[in-house]
Amino acid sequence: MIDIAAREAAVLWPTYLRPQVEFVRGEGVVLWDVHGREYLDFLGGIAVVAAGHAHPKVVAAVAGQLATLGHTSNLYFTGPQVDLAERLVDRFGGGAKVFLSNSGAEANEAAIKVARRWAKASRGERAIGIVAAVGGFHGRTLGTLAATGKPSIREPFEPLPPGFSHVPFGDARALAAAIGPDTAAVLLEPIQGEAGIRVPPDGYLAAAREITAEAGVLLIMDEIQSGMGRTGRFFAHQHAGIRPDVVTMAKALASGYPIGATIAVDEVSNAIRPGDHGSTFGGNPVACAAALATLDVIEPLLEGHVDRVGGRLAGGLLELRDRVDSPGAELRGAGLWYALDLGEHAPASAREVALAALSRGLVVNPVTETALRLAPPLVIEEADIDEGLLRLAGALQEVGACR
Numbered sequence: 001m002i003d004i005a006a007r008e009a010a011v012l013w014p015t016y017l018r019p020q021v022e023f024v025r026g027e028g029v030v031l032w033d034v035h036g037r038e039y040l041d042f043l044g045g046i047a048v049v050a051a052g053h054a055h056p057k058v059v060a061a062v063a064g065q066l067a068t069l070g071h072t073s074n075l076y077f078t079g080p081q082v083d084l085a086e087r088l089v090d091r092f093g094g095g096a097k098v099f100l101s102n103s104g105a106e107a108n109e110a111a112i113k114v115a116r117r118w119a120k121a122s123r124g125e126r127a128i129g130i131v132a133a134v135g136g137f138h139g140r141t142l143g144t145l146a147a148t149g150k151p152s153i154r155e156p157f158e159p160l161p162p163g164f165s166h167v168p169f170g171d172a173r174a175l176a177a178a179i180g181p182d183t184a185a186v187l188l189e190p191i192q193g194e195a196g197i198r199v200p201p202d203g204y205l206a207a208a209r210e211i212t213a214e215a216g217v218l219l220i221m222d223e224i225q226s227g228m229g230r231t232g233r234f235f236a237h238q239h240a241g242i243r244p245d246v247v248t249m250a251k252a253l254a255s256g257y258p259i260g261a262t263i264a265v266d267e268v269s270n271a272i273r274p275g276d277h278g279s280t281f282g283g284n285p286v287a288c289a290a291a292l293a294t295l296d297v298i299e300p301l302l303e304g305h306v307d308r309v310g311g312r313l314a315g316g317l318l319e320l321r322d323r324v325d326s327p328g329a330e331l332r333g334a335g336l337w338y339a340l341d342l343g344e345h346a347p348a349s350a351r352e353v354a355l356a357a358l359s360r361g362l363v364v365n366p367v368t369e370t371a372l373r374l375a376p377p378l379v380i381e382e383a384d385i386d387e388g389l390l391r392l393a394g395a396l397q398e399v400g401a402c403r
């Protein structure tokens, strides 16, 4: 066991099952551990480090803002907050307003609250229901856990707030059937991240938009993992050509500086009254400065770079999938976000492959028992993709999962 593991076990909650590695530095797509060993980061802090580690623009923005004005609370106006909200509303297509918080779970909590506030006023006091999807992941607070479609992580903490139901992901008929007079909103990830990068069938998101619009309920898209350019568009729902009523963001938005954002169309955000919601840190000037600099880095990558290098990654992963010794092997994902699923009868688990990859200097994670998640920084170039694929092939061979 490495030194820090024993120290940590004595003083930190045993919340995380970590591999035996301590990272101390990062630059671009490279991480270094405490012994100076170099790793290619194909996980990017779980789809967070989109601009790459220690991007000079992000570092300068954070340091400059912290040295100028670090915090005032939300009792006063601050420029970076408005600058960021303007950028996000613009990305969404206008006609909307933003609430800024500190994490994905908080962004979804705000979405649930604004949906209920709007629906009670416009659909009646009973309209508090949130329809979400089986397998969906929306956070670990009690409210977002209630929305999460994974009974194994919900059940230990029941009773959870009422009003949440779950339908199979990708089934438009089941979605339509679940909406009734008590429904306020439908909450979906456009592609389910924690379920193993599950892409819904073509037409599902457009159908969800149509069904919710017809029923007069809100469509909330959780873009916390899928957004900020991860799939090659700023928001993953843009591939389907739809405009949801509410969008939530976090993860990559500020390069790892904690932030959450909830965008709601004007009709919905205008339902909020002063005092309905708030946060001490949310929209903190330093987090907003980090987000603005991150957007400066990410936005130009959406003009072809993510599609190009993502295509190369997908091509290499498809070759690996074909070499996996398991009939159920599958590749899922888009842009620079993939799950290589080894299938139920694979000779090795995703955890075993991830550990073998780590020992070869490649960071990936087992997003499910059978699937490896890859979500490298969006700034990654072809040469690093090729090297990462070589290391992954070596790891798969080492554990006997691939020819």
Ligand SMILES: Cc1ncc(COP(=O)(O)O)c(C=O)c1O
Residues within 6 Å of the ligand: 103, 104, 105, 106, 108, 137, 138, 139, 140, 189, 193, 194, 222, 223, 224, 225, 226, 250, 251
């Ligand atoms: C789709 C989605 N929603 C919400 C969350 C929760 O975000 P956070 O961990 O920042 O609270 C996550 C985190 O993985 C996520 O992937």
